[in-house]
Amino acid sequence: MNRMKRKPTHPGKIIQEDYLRPLSITVTEMASTLGVSRKTLSKITNERGSITPDMALRLGRAFDTTPELWMDLQKNYDLWMAEHESKDWQKVIPVSPEKLHASA
Incomplete structure (x- = not known):
């Protein structure tokens, strides 16, 4: 996983x-x-608060940017927060094709 080391800026601050x-x-x-x-x-x-797809469309139009910019900013912020607020996701065991076919 190639994640940011520093906390991304919240889109609201931008x-x-x-x-x-x-x-x-x-x-x-x-x-x-x-x-x-x-x-x-x-x-x-x-x-x-978070940037929703509807808000991304509104911001994109108002600021002459793309809605994808706003969605990407929110996604990066949310993923970073999820990764650093809880470590439960690290308990998930990776699934491999071999394991999937062995259980069938």
Whole structure:
């Protein structure tokens, strides 16, 4: 597994630091532009909410980026968090074709 060593930046922080602040746009104004509630966008920018596919489409259109950018940022963040918050996934025994055919 070739994973990032450092924690990826939450997409909400990127929205805040790279878009809202430089453009002097408030969360309320951006939420209105996106057609979502201020609470929804605030949760994301405060790193307590996630980018959904619908939100990725909205952000892509608003910021002239791709929805895939936003989904990839969220995916990278979520995977890193899952990998570091719990070690239960390490208890899973890898499956090989030999093992699958032996049990059949």
